[in-house]
Amino acid sequence: MQQYTKLVRVFLIAVAAASIFCLGASMARADKLHLKDGRVLEGTVESEGDGFMYFKYKVGGIEQSTLFSSADITKLERDSATNPVPSAPTPGKADKPAVTGKAEESKPAVAAAKPKASKDGKRVERLAILNFGPPSSWGKDPRTREVESTVGVQISASAFKNAIPMLEKDGVTAVAVRINSGGGYLSELAKFHEVLQNDFKPRFRTVGWVESAISAAAMSPWVLEEFYMLPEGNIGACTGWYGRLQAMKGIELEVVLAMMEDASRKGGRDPKIMRSMQICCDRGEAPLSADIDPVTGDVTWHQDVSGQFLLNPPNQILTFTAEQAVKFKFAKAIAATPEDLAHAMFGEHAEFEFGGKDAADYVDSNMIESDTAEKHAIEVVIKYVRRIEEAAATQDRAERGALVGQARTFLHQLKRWCEKNPNLEQVLGNKIGVEALDKEWFQIEEERLKNLMK
Amino acid sequence: MRNTMRRLAGFIAAGAAALAATALAGADAQSARPARPDQPAGKQAKLVGDAAEAAKIYMITFTGEYGRDESITPMRRVMEDARKLQPDIIVVKVDCEFKKFGKEKRDFEPDLGSFDQMESVRQMAVLVTDDIDFGAEWAKKPRMVFWVKKALGGVAFLPFACKEIYYTSDAKHGGIGYLDLLFDGVGDEVVREKQRSLRLGRAIGISAKGGYDDHIIKAMARADYVLSVSFEGGKPTWHEDESGDILLTDDGNKEAGRRDTVEDAVRYRGNDVLTLDAEWASRLGVSRGTCNTDEELFFALGVARNHEVLPGKADSILHEWGKGVSDGELAIKRLRRELREVRVKPPAEYAERTAARGRRKAILKQMLEFLTRYEESINPDAIEANPPNLIQQIKLQIDQIDQEQRRDKR
Numbered sequence: 001m002q003q004y005t006k007l008v009r010v011f012l013i014a015v016a017a018a019s020i021f022c023l024g025a026s027m028a029r030a031d032k033l034h035l036k037d038g039r040v041l042e043g044t045v046e047s048e049g050d051g052f053m054y055f056k057y058k059v060g061g062i063e064q065s066t067l068f069s070s071a072d073i074t075k076l077e078r079d080s081a082t083n084p085v086p087s088a089p090t091p092g093k094a095d096k097p098a099v100t101g102k103a104e105e106s107k108p109a110v111a112a113a114k115p116k117a118s119k120d121g122k123r124v125e126r127l128a129i130l131n132f133g134p135p136s137s138w139g140k141d142p143r144t145r146e147v148e149s150t151v152g153v154q155i156s157a158s159a160f161k162n163a164i165p166m167l168e169k170d171g172v173t174a175v176a177v178r179i180n181s182g183g184g185y186l187s188e189l190a191k192f193h194e195v196l197q198n199d200f201k202p203r204f205r206t207v208g209w210v211e212s213a214i215s216a217a218a219m220s221p222w223v224l225e226e227f228y229m230l231p232e233g234n235i236g237a238c239t240g241w242y243g244r245l246q247a248m249k250g251i252e253l254e255v256v257l258a259m260m261e262d263a264s265r266k267g268g269r270d271p272k273i274m275r276s277m278q279i280c281c282d283r284g285e286a287p288l289s290a291d292i293d294p295v296t297g298d299v300t301w302h303q304d305v306s307g308q309f310l311l312n313p314p315n316q317i318l319t320f321t322a323e324q325a326v327k328f329k330f331a332k333a334i335a336a337t338p339e340d341l342a343h344a345m346f347g348e349h350a351e352f353e354f355g356g357k358d359a360a361d362y363v364d365s366n367m368i369e370s371d372t373a374e375k376h377a378i379e380v381v382i383k384y385v386r387r388i389e390e391a392a393a394t395q396d397r398a399e400r401g402a403l404v405g406q407a408r409t410f411l412h413q414l415k416r417w418c419e420k421n422p423n424l425e426q427v428l429g430n431k432i433g434v435e436a437l438d439k440e441w442f443q444i445e446e447e448r449l450k451n452l453m454k
Numbered sequence: 455m456r457n458t459m460r461r462l463a464g465f466i467a468a469g470a471a472a473l474a475a476t477a478l479a480g481a482d483a484q485s486a487r488p489a490r491p492d493q494p495a496g497k498q499a500k501l502v503g504d505a506a507e508a509a510k511i512y513m514i515t516f517t518g519e520y521g522r523d524e525s526i527t528p529m530r531r532v533m534e535d536a537r538k539l540q541p542d543i544i545v546v547k548v549d550c551e552f553k554k555f556g557k558e559k560r561d562f563e564p565d566l567g568s569f570d571q572m573e574s575v576r577q578m579a580v581l582v583t584d585d586i587d588f589g590a591e592w593a594k595k596p597r598m599v600f601w602v603k604k605a606l607g608g609v610a611f612l613p614f615a616c617k618e619i620y621y622t623s624d625a626k627h628g629g630i631g632y633l634d635l636l637f638d639g640v641g642d643e644v645v646r647e648k649q650r651s652l653r654l655g656r657a658i659g660i661s662a663k664g665g666y667d668d669h670i671i672k673a674m675a676r677a678d679y680v681l682s683v684s685f686e687g688g689k690p691t692w693h694e695d696e697s698g699d700i701l702l703t704d705d706g707n708k709e710a711g712r713r714d715t716v717e718d719a720v721r722y723r724g725n726d727v728l729t730l731d732a733e734w735a736s737r738l739g740v741s742r743g744t745c746n747t748d749e750e751l752f753f754a755l756g757v758a759r760n761h762e763v764l765p766g767k768a769d770s771i772l773h774e775w776g777k778g779v780s781d782g783e784l785a786i787k788r789l790r791r792e793l794r795e796v797r798v799k800p801p802a803e804y805a806e807r808t809a810a811r812g813r814r815k816a817i818l819k820q821m822l823e824f825l826t827r828y829e830e831s832i833n834p835d836a837i838e839a840n841p842p843n844l845i846q847q848i849k850l851q852i853d854q855i856d857q858e859q860r861r862d863k864r
Contacts, residue, residue, distance in 0.1 A: 074743050106633055137584065139577025140530045145830075182652065210815035212576075212659065214652045232579075232659035245641025281643040310694075317647045319655030321663055379846055390857060 032077040034344075045076070071156020115173045118351050125346050128172040128204075129338055130163060132221065132361045133181030135211060146369045151184025151216040156375070158419050159190035159366040164199055166359035174205040176355070178223070179235075182214025186240055186256060188423070192220035193259075197266055199391070210235050210331070211342055214319070222274065223266040227331040228341055229322035236319030238277040247283055268407060270301045273330065276318040288312040290328055299329045317362055375419035377428040384410035391452050404452050411449070415442050485490035502752075503760030511752070511761055513538070514768040517736035519553040520609035522831045526577050528775035532768045533581050539764045541596045543755060546582070548613060549603040552629060555833045561606060562719045564631040564727065569653040571608025574830075575660060578661050579615035583663055601751055602627050602735075607699040616670070620751055621732040621741045630657070631727025633675040650676075667692065670738060673728040677713075679730070683738070690738050703728055719859035775831070783836040789821045790837075806864040811855050818848050818855075 028334075030042040043056045062291050115123045133149035148154050160177075167175060200206040207226040227235075240248035248256060257278060264271035276288035289307030291300045300307070305314065311328070312318040325331035335341035342352045387407035394400045418425045418437050429436040442451040456504070461609030501508060512561050514532055536544055552559045559565055566635045600613035603622040606629030613619050613627070637646045654675055658668045669692040675679040683690045692698070704712045706726035714724030722729065726838060735741035743754035752758045796817070798810040822845065825832070829841045837844070 136576045137580045139526055139573075140581060140585075142527070144578070145526065212656055214655070215648070232576075232656075232663045234652075234655035234659045236646045236655060237652035239644050241641070241645040245637055245643075245645040245649070247642035247644045279644060281645055283642070283644045315643075317644070317645070317651040319651045321658050321668060323668070336584070375842075376846075379849060382850055385612065386853065386857055387538070390861065393861075 024267075033073065034075040034077070036074050041359075045078070062296065066295070105177050116171065122351050123354040125174055125342070125350060126170070126172050126355040127174045127176060127338070127342050127352055128167055128170070128354070128359055129176045129209070129341075130160065130179050130356070130360055131367065132177045132179040132216060134367065135178065135180050140385075144368065147368055148219070148374070149181035149184075150201070150374075151192075151220055152188035152372045152423050153184060153421075153427050154367045155181060155184065155188075155217070155220075155452035156370065157188060157195045157220075158422055159363050160192070161199055162197045162364050162366075163359035164203065166362060167204065167356050170355045170358065172204060172356045174207070174345065175200060176207050176209045176228070176338075176345075177221050178209045178211065179213040179217055179221060181214065181217035182212070183217050183237075185423075186216060186219075187220050189216060189256075189263075193223050193263055193266070196221060197223045205345075207345060209335065210325075213238070217275070219260060219263065220251045222260065223265040225268045226345075227325065228333050228335045228344055229325050229331045231322055231334055231336050232321040233325065233331075233334070234319050236277040237317055237327065238274065239279065239283075239317055249283065250386050253279075253283065254359060269330065272301045272303045273318070275303065277316075278319050280312075281315055285314040286312075287314040288318055290326070297329075311312065349356065369417065370424060373414075373421070373424050374427060374431075377414065377417070380410050380413055381432045384414075388448065388452065397453075401453060404449050408449055411442070411445055418442075468755045471680045472827050475811040499765040500763040502758070502762070505752045505762065508762040509757035510540065510764050511755075511757070512536045512539060512544045512764045513769070514544065514546045514766070514772075516546060516548045516609065516772075518551060519556070519584075520550045520607065520612075520641045521554070521571055521574055522556075522779055522833065523776035524550070524578075524580075524609070524772060526574060529578055529581055530769050531768075531771050533585065534556075535767045535771065536596075537592060539766060540594045541764055541766075542594075543597045543599055543757070544582075545599045545601055545751065547603065548605040548609060549600040550605065550607075550609050552604070552606040554607065555835055560606070561604070561626055561629070562626060562722060562724075563629070565607040565629050566632060566636050568607040568630045568638070569633065569657065572656050572660075573613065574652060575608060575611045575615075576656065577715050578612060579660055579663060584613075584614050592839075597755075598757065600726060601745065610653065610674075611657055611660050613664075614666050615663045617664050618742050619664075619735070619740055620743050620745050620754060621730075622746050623732050623744050625732050625735070625744075626729060627731070627735065628674050628727070628729030630675055631729075636677045665855075666740060667738075670728065670730075670740065673703045674730070675727070677703075679703060679728040680705050682780070685737070693846050702726060702734075779828045779831045780826045780832070783832060786821055786824050786832075787825075789817050793817045793821075807862055808859065811859050815852055815855050818852050820835070822848050822852075 015437075031045050033043070033045075035039040045056075093300050115125050133151075133155055134144060134147045138144035138147060196206060201224075205226075206224055207228060208224045209228045209230070210233040211230045212233065213221070214237045216238075218235045219238050238260070240253065242248070247253075257275065260274045260278065261271040264274050265267045272286075272288060276286045278284045281282065286303060287305050288311045289302045289305050289309060291302070291308045292298070293300070310329070311320075311324060320328075320330060322331070322334050326334055333344035335344045338354060342354075343350075346352050347449060353433075384407050387403045387410065391403035391407065392398045393401060414428065414437060418428065425436045425438050429438075434441065473742050489754050494752060514536075516666060518524070537619070548658055550564075552561055552565070554565065554567055567829040577595050581747070582598050586595055586598060598616045599618045600616050600619065601620045602613055602625045604625070605613060605627045608630075610628055610630050636650055636653070640646070654672065657675060658671050661668065661671045667690075669681055672679045680701075681703045682693045682696050682701045684693065684699040685691070696704070706713050707855045712726075718724040722731075728734075732741065732744040736744065745754050748763075750759065752761050795813060796810055799806045825841050825845050825848070828846070832841050834840050
């Protein structure tokens with residue numbers, strides 16, 4: 001390894017670190033929201049649900065996001081490129097779009113998948129289930145038992161994005177993101193928010209289905225409006241930390257808190273819930289209690305202990321159980337199997353089928369291969385360096401050629417891993433002591449191999 | 455109740471040292487393993503009543519150290535064996551030693567590390583719940599029953615995955631307490647609370663599969679959790695304060711003198727955390743009944759008059775696995791010693807150098823075989839290495855030997 005460090009020092013490349021908290025590109029065009037009080041606001045629809053909408057607009061140059069109910073709104077003119085109409089209806093409102101304006105004013109940039117109809121003309125939904133982390137059932141297979149579930153390593157937003165064409169080709173209308181992960185890198189959150197919000201939600205009815213969503217695994221899909229829980233499901237414990245249990249603090253903490261407030265708005269839920277999952281104790285208290293309206297069943301959240309039900313005491317961090325999640329309307333239902341999930345999503349008598357196998361296989365294989373990469377990168381790099389050293393010391397050209405060939409195989413292995421999951425450029429780079437295994441690094445190494453044969 | 459946790463911890467540490475000394479004075483502590491109450495070849499079939507109508511029962515006994523003697527690979531084999539025999543009922547009797555990595559704990563001690571076995575429990579829970587309930591391979595869906603005698607530490611979570619739990623009259627179920635002290639003194643409190651929260655969330659998740667109330671798991675896990683109970687029509691109603699008729703757990707506040715004393719702890723009279731026994735498991739609605747013999751259990755299951763205990767291989771599969779792990783650990787230690795002792799024989803020519811490399815490579819391959827076969831159960835202390843790291847090192851050593859051989863000239 002020492003020899004390798006010497007080698008890589010020579011080729012150390014300074015790469016500007018990507019911004020961890022990138023929240024997506026700014027919008028060049030705008031939606032127009034016509035209010036009953038006569039105002040017309042220009043901005044963007046952040047999220048919308050049945051009877052409400054979060055609309056982001058600027059006042060005096062300062063951007064703000066405000067909740068409007070359908071009673072406040074006369075019309076919405078959508079900018080088709082930045083804010084297509086949500087594609088899939090949620091349960092019970094198949095024929096009733098949320099606050100979306102008139103159909104002719106709302107042309108989606110991305111054509112939403114249209115469910116096919118059965119022989120009797122009924123709508124047939126096609127549901128794909130994509131694993132966000134290995135389900136516990138993988139444990140019984142020796143090949144997948146040890147696959148880790150780190151967001152940003154095994155679980156990557158790029159894999160989800162790459163799966164979209166496969167889902168579309170297969171005619172999928174709805175996607176369940178099945179979550180089982182203990183968390184990972186905060187740097188992946190913004191990428192997932194963007195992919196799920198801008199790529200998935202306009203195309204498919206996209207829901208979270210939770211086995212265990214801890215930390216970054218809870219925060220990444222937080223922009224989804226719909227969640228379902230497995231009976232053993234749990235979601236929360238989102239405190240950011242590093243090193244020996246050191247908490248994020250200062251501006252970095254505030255950035256993540258703000259990011260998750262934004263994600264809460266996009267998901268149409270009260271930001272107090274996520275805040276209670278993120279901070280307590282020496283970082284400020286965020287207890288959580290709630291009232292349930294006995295008539296309407298509506299839940300009102302309190303960031304204190306004044307509510308009828310105490311969900312999180314002041315000195316603790318919130319993790320929802322499945323029962324709590326449903327009782328307090330964070331989740332829509334508990335579903336133990338894909339069939340249960342489909343029934344909960346589409347209704348007991350709805351027609352559905354499962355699809356998206358290629359996409360699901362792709363996401364799974366990406367997870368497995370990234371896991372292999374993380375665990376074996378050092379081994380591959382050491383073997384690579386050994387072949388280079390041996391080749392450099394070999395006079396016999398044929399023998400040298402064979403060794404360079406072996407070295408190239410190892411280099412290509414690293415390259416393949418990084419191409420398939422771009423996050424690995426940095427993850428593997430960190431493992432072997434370089435900034436990133438990026439294109440430039442590979443070019444330099446390819447050059448080195450060529451030179452060895454001169 | 456006025457003594458501090460420090461006294462308790464000191465007492466526990468002294469006792470543990472004494473126990474360790476006793477173990478070292480005896481036989482090889484790593485390989486010592488209590489005999490299973492079965493025949494290695496498998497259970498003898500036993501029929502009571504009419505064979506055609508008899509309820510078929512498949513028995514599994516967890517003994518030894520959970521995570522070592524019972525882990526996912528042998529348990530998968532056990533469930534495959536069970537499936538072939540198509541039982542009506544599968545009974546898992548849990549009578550494990552309270553141990554981790556060979557280190558024994560006394561029954562009244564908490565094991566903060568028990569939550570680290572959560573992943574293995576979650577994976578194993580799938581085998582005894584979802585696979586049966588939803589898997590097409592199980593054409594006939596048996597009742598899954600846990601029968602608890604001693605389930606302390608990580609294994610304590612597993613029975614909660616199933617809807618039917620029975621207890622022996624001397625049962626102890628718990629040993630997962632003081633989660634609120636996990637990582638005490640390390641880092642920031644908010645992060646420690648996050649770590650506790652996620653572990654408790656996952657533990658409650660397992661118990662939710664079996665339909666148990668989350669109050670019970672919280673009271674078993676956190677010393678600062680206050681729970682009292684009242685009974686209405688025999689059913690418990692929970693109070694997260696002291697307002698119920700019976701205080702199950704107080705807040706264990708050390709400063710206020712409410713932390714359990716040593717005297718209380720060793721007599722199982724403490725109330726910092728809940729440890730279920732037969733009586734309380736029954737009163738709190740966890741236990742379906744108290745049974746001390748197979749016959750009593752079959753009676754409680756409603757099959758006393760007509761049942762057949764199937765000749766399953768469960769106990770022999772688990773026994774062979776545990777023995778394999780112990781043998782493997784000893785073999786790895788021996789092979790590491792042998793590896794160090796490999797010398798190039800005189801005159802140290804090409805042939806001798808090649809022979810020495812061949813011997814080293816053969817030893818490394820043997821080590822690799824043991825490590826990969828038993829990785830999930832091997833005790834790192836027993837082989838003085840972390841198994842995944844050692845596997846990687848061995849692969850690189852083999853590569854290096856090949857490289858040396860290529861470079862070597864006659």
